[in-house]
Amino acid sequence: MSILLNRNTRLLVQGITGAEGSNHARLCKAFGTNIVGGVTPGRAGQEVDGIPVFNTVDQAVAATQANASIIFVPAPFATDAIYEAVEAGLKLVVCITDGLPTWEMVKVKRYISGKDVVLIGPNCPGIISPPEKAKAGIMPASSFMPGKLGLVSRSGTLLYEAAAQMTAAGIGQSTAVGIGGDPVVGTDFVDILKRFNDDPDVEAIALIGEIGGVAEQEAAEYVKANVRKPMCAFIAGASAPPGRRMGHAGAIISGDSATADSKLKALSAAGAAVTRNPAEIGKVMAELLASRS
Amino acid sequence: MSILLNRNTRLLVQGITGAEGSNHARLCKAFGTNIVGGVTPGRAGQEVDGIPVFNTVDQAVAATQANASIIFVPAPFATDAIYEAVEAGLKLVVCITDGLPTWEMVKVKRYISGKDVVLIGPNCPGIISPPEKAKAGIMPASSFMPGKLGLVSRSGTLLYEAAAQMTAAGIGQSTAVGIGGDPVVGTDFVDILKRFNDDPDVEAIALIGEIGGVAEQEAAEYVKANVRKPMCAFIAGASAPPGRRMGHAGAIISGDSATADSKLKALSAAGAAVTRNPAEIGKVMAELLASRS
Amino acid sequence: MKVHEYQAKAILAEFGVAVPRSRAASTPAEARAAAAELGGRVVVKAQVHAGGRGKAGGVKLVNTPEEAEAFAKGLLGTRLVTHQTGPEGALVPMVLVEEALSVARELYISILVDSVSKTNVIMASEAGGMEIEEVAAATPEKILKEWVDPLMGYQASIGRALAYGMHLDGGLIRQAADLIEGLYRAFIARDCSIVEVNPLVVTEDGRLLAADAKINFDDNAMYRQKAVAALRDTTQEDPLEVEATTTGVNNYIKLSGNIGCVVNGAGLAMATLDTISLFGGAAANFLDIGTVNNVDRVISAMRILTKDPDVKAIYFNIFGGMARVDVIAQGLVDSYKQLDVKVPLVTRLTGNGLEEGRRILAENGIAVIEASDMADGARKAVAAAAGR
C-alpha cells in the first residue's frame, strides 16, 4: 500500500527537543506514525509527547529497534546526523534540514552509495503514506487522503499543492515523497519512480519538477522505458529568468536541458500528461484517469 | 583454466620506463603475456621492447583496449596510479609497488568497494597463470608449471618457494596469486579462495599465510563452509617474537588470533592439511593428493 | 555569493595557483602607482560582479602609469553596463592593474558540481577566451571533463589527463597539473560552487597563468567561511536584495514585473510566477519566505515590497506547512500598522493555521482580495496590478 514507509516503520526523530523537531514529532504521531523515540545529545531520559529521548541513535536503536529516522537538526550538524543514522543501521533516513553545503551532500551521496539505506532529502518535506497513516515529514496531513496515486516532487509546498488538488479531485495518494530541492539529494526521481512503478498498489503517478539540473530528464528516460501507468507532470520555473537562483540551488538554468520547456517536452515524449498551469495538476490527472477508465 | 588473468587479458604496464617496469615488462612479455601498452607521463611515442608507451592510462586504453594493468611506480605515486587505472575502467589492477602508507590503502580499499575492479596488492608479486602463459607479476617463471593447483600467498618469495616445491613434486598450477603483505590489500584470501573454489579447473588449493591480522582466520571460516577441494596451508612466523614488526607491517602479533599457531589450528579445523615446515609444503600437498586419488 | 576578480585571484593564489602580478586600486593615484610598480605596460580592469567587461569598455591595455591613472579615473565610481548587468550597469569600486601578458594560447578551466554524477567535475578546453556555453554548443568535443571522487580527492593523474588533453607539453604539463590541483584545493577548502579560469593563458615565455578568475561560493557554506563572507560587496547587488538578506528574507530576487509576490517554498514561488505569467502578468520579484517562525520576517518582506516602486499589487500565496498561515496573517496585520501599504493585497491562504489566520485578518480589518486557489489568486493579482 506504500513505498519506503508504512504502519510498521519504527521512526526516530533526530533533534526531537528542538522547536521544529518537537512540533513535527507531535504532528507525525498524531497522524498515526509509529514514532518510537527521539535523539538529542544530553537529553536522555526526557520525553516529548510521551516519546522517549536518547543521547545517541545507537542507544535509541538498542532500546526501541527503530529502523528509520527523520532529521531536524540545524544544517551544520546534519551531515553528522545522517552519518549517525546510517552507521546505526537505519534503513530509511529523512533529512528535513535545509541549508546543507553542497559539498557535504556530494560526500554523503558517495557515502551511502551501495549501502542498504534510503536517504530522502535534505531540504525536503519528507514522506507521507495516507493509507498507512504514516508520515515522516512536515506536510500538512489535511491535504492528503488515502488512495492509489504515487506523488513525487522536488519542492515541498508544491507537493502539498499538488496533493491538495488531487485530494480535491478525489484522487487519493498511496505515498507522496518530497525528494528535496538541493542540487544533490539522497534519492532522485528515478529511484522513487521505480518504486512506484514496481508497487502494484500504485495505479497512477504524478511528478512535480523544477528548472535546473537533469533529474527530470533522467526521470523521463526511465518513464519512457518502463512506466505504463497513467502519469502527469508539472515543472515549476517556466517564467524564471535564466541564470538567477530561485531559492533552490538546483534551480539555475545552466543549459537548454535545464529549462522547464525541455523538461516538459521530455516527460511528454515519455508519455506523461503535462501541464504548464500549476493550478491544474489535479484536473489533468483526473482527466487522464477518466480517459483511461 | 585460470582466474583473473588469461591469454586474452590486455595488460598495461604503469611505470614501464622505470628500471623495474621495463625489466618486468620484458619478462612478462617473454612468458607470453599479452602486453598491449605502457604508461609513463611524458614518454608517449617511445617503445619498451616493442611495447608502445602512452602519457595516460586513458590514452593507452583508447589506443589498445587494455583491460588490466600492472603498476611499478614509486610508492608516493602509487595511489594515483591505482586511481587512474580504476577510473579508466580497467578490470584488473596489480600493484607491485611496496611502501604505500596504510592510510592510502584504507582509502583505496573503500574507494574500490562496490566497483567492478579487482585490485591485487600492493606490495605483492602479482599473478601468474602458467596454462594461459600469462603473468602480471614479478615471480620467476621457471618456478611454475601448468596444472590444476590454485596457489595463494601473502608473501612474494614464499609464493615462489611454494610454487617451486609444487613444481618439483609434479603439481602444476592453474593460477598463483600473491595478495601482498601489507595490513590493507586490495584483495584478501577469501576473494581468491572463492574464485579458486568456483573454478572447475582448479582441483586443489594451497594457502601460504603469515602471522598478524585475521586474513587466515577469515579464510578458514570460508574454507570450512565452502571448500571441499583438497587444500594445504602453511603460516610463516611461528618463531617470531611477539610485538616486533617482521618486514610486513601486517605481521605484528597483536592478540592470540594473530599467531601462527591459532591460524594453523583454524585452517586445520577447516579441513586443510597444514605443515609447520615451509620446506615441506610441496610434500604435504603431494601426499594429500595421493591419499585422495 | 560572488567576489571580484582581484579577490578571486587572491584566494586562488593562496592555494598555489599561478596568477599574473597585479595590484587592486580604488583610486586613480593607486592605479598609477600600481602600474609603475608593474613596469608601466599593464592591463587595467574594472572590478564588477559581471562578465562582458572587455566589450563594455571596462578593460584596457595601457603603456604608461599615466594612461593607467587616466583610464582608472574614467572607470572608478561609474557604472559599467555589460550584457550581464542590465541597463542600470554595475558600480566600479576598484580596478585591477595587472602585468600585460604576451599570450601564446588561451585555455579554459572550471570546477563545479556535475548535476549528472553528483560529484565535482573539472572541465577544461583549448578554446579559452570565449564563453564555455558557446564552446559547448559549437564544438562540444573540445570540452574535456574529469570527475573527482569525493573519497580519493584530487589525484595528479586528473591534472595530467587534462593537460595532455589540451595538448600542452614539456614543463607546461607540470604547471597545468599544479594549477589545476590548486584550483581544486581552493574549490573544496573555500566551499566554492564554481571556480572558472577563462582564459587560462600560456605566455610566450612558457608560463601558465590564470589571466581571469571567477569564483562563486556556496551560500549554504558561508557559516563556516567567515573570511569569504566578509568579501561580500553589496554595491554589486540590488539594494532591495541586500535589504532582504540583511533582514532574514534570504530568497528574494528582484524581477521586472509589477506584482509583488510573497510565497512559502521555492517551488511554489516559482509556480506562482508561472501562473502570473500564464494570466498575462509579470512578477516584480521572486520571494520565498521560507519557514516563518515569527512575524518579523513577514514585515521585512512587506517592507521590501512597499519600497519597490514597481509593485502595483501584492500577492501572498501561502500553503501552510512548516510555515503557519496564522503567523503570516499576524505579520500582515503588523505590516499594515507599521508600513504605508498603498497597493491592493491578494491572498491565497491554505494549509496549517488557516482558520486562525483568516480570523486574525478579519478581526484586524485587513482588506484582502481572497483567492480560492493559486490560479484564481494569480488572475486577481494581475487584475489588481492593472487597476481593474
Next chain:
Amino acid sequence: MKVHEYQAKAILAEFGVAVPRSRAASTPAEARAAAAELGGRVVVKAQVHAGGRGKAGGVKLVNTPEEAEAFAKGLLGTRLVTHQTGPEGALVPMVLVEEALSVARELYISILVDSVSKTNVIMASEAGGMEIEEVAAATPEKILKEWVDPLMGYQASIGRALAYGMHLDGGLIRQAADLIEGLYRAFIARDCSIVEVNPLVVTEDGRLLAADAKINFDDNAMYRQKAVAALRDTTQEDPLEVEATTTGVNNYIKLSGNIGCVVNGAGLAMATLDTISLFGGAAANFLDIGTVNNVDRVISAMRILTKDPDVKAIYFNIFGGMARVDVIAQGLVDSYKQLDVKVPLVTRLTGNGLEEGRRILAENGIAVIEASDMADGARKAVAAAAGR
C-alpha cells in the same frame, strides 16, 4: 617509528588535545626549574620508548623542585629496565616534568587500523590505566569501538557515542568529543599507526586530560612526514638496527639466537626463522634484504652481521625474483673482500640469476656450504653455528 611521551603530547596538543601542563628536561637543573614553574608538586617521568615505566621506577610524584631535580638526576643518562625493554634496558635521555593531577577516573582511548574492517577504529574503555590487552581478555564488554568511514572522516557523533559509552556526562561529553576529534585529526594528519592515550584522566576538578600518550608512526609515510621523522631517537633502538636503517637495510630486527640470516622477502625470512627453529636452532636476526638493485646493500647486511658478536654462522636464503641471485653473489664476494668474515656461510640460492650467481661465487673462491633447499640450509646453518 616511535617517539617519546613528551613528543607525542606535543603533537597531540597541536591538534587541540588537552594534555597536562608539562616541560621536558634533559638535565636535573632543567627538571628543577620546570617543577618550580609548574608549582612544585609534579610527576617526573623517564622518557624511554617502552611501557612499564611506573613499575620499573621511572615515574615519581614529588612535592618540591628539589625532589624533582634529585629524581631526574637519578634517571637521566641511566638505562631503565622495564618488562618491555629486555634486560639491557633503555637509555633515559629526557624526563618529562608534569603537573600532578587529582585523578577522579582513568579512561582509555586508542586509534588504529582495524584488521577486520580495514578502516580506522577508535577504541575506548572505562578501564583505563591498565593494558588494553588485559581488559580485552578479562572484560571485553568494557571495550567500545567506533569505526570511521574514510570518506566521511571523523564525525561528532563518533566522539559522543564513545563519551556516553564511557558514562561521562555534563561538560565532559563535549571535552571527550573534542579530545577524540583531536586525536583522530592527529592520527590522519601525521600518518600514525597507533595513537594511544592511557590513562585518559578525569580530574577531580572536571577536566579531561591525556595523562599519558603513545604514538607509533607508519614508517611507509615518513617520506611525507619530515617533521615527525626528525623526532627519531636512535638511542632508543638497537645500534645494529640503527645501522641497518641508515645503510638501506630497512627490515633488520635483532633477535636472541646465533644464526645470522639474510633472506629476500619478509615471508621467506619468517619462514627461514621457522625452519631454523624446527631444527633446534635460533636466529640472531630477522633480515629481509628486499629487492636488491646493487651490491652495496648486501655488503651493508654482511657488515651488520659481522658486527654482531652473537652470530656464529650466516645463512643466506635467496629466492631470486625481483632480487637477482647474481647481484647477491657479487655482494657476497665484495663483502669477503671488505669485511673480516670469520663465521661459516651457508647458502641456499635459487631463482632468477642462479647460474650466474653460482659462477661468481665459484670464480671468487668464496667458501660456502651449499644447501639444496631451505630445510637443508637451516639444518646446515644450525650445525655450522654449533661448530659441527
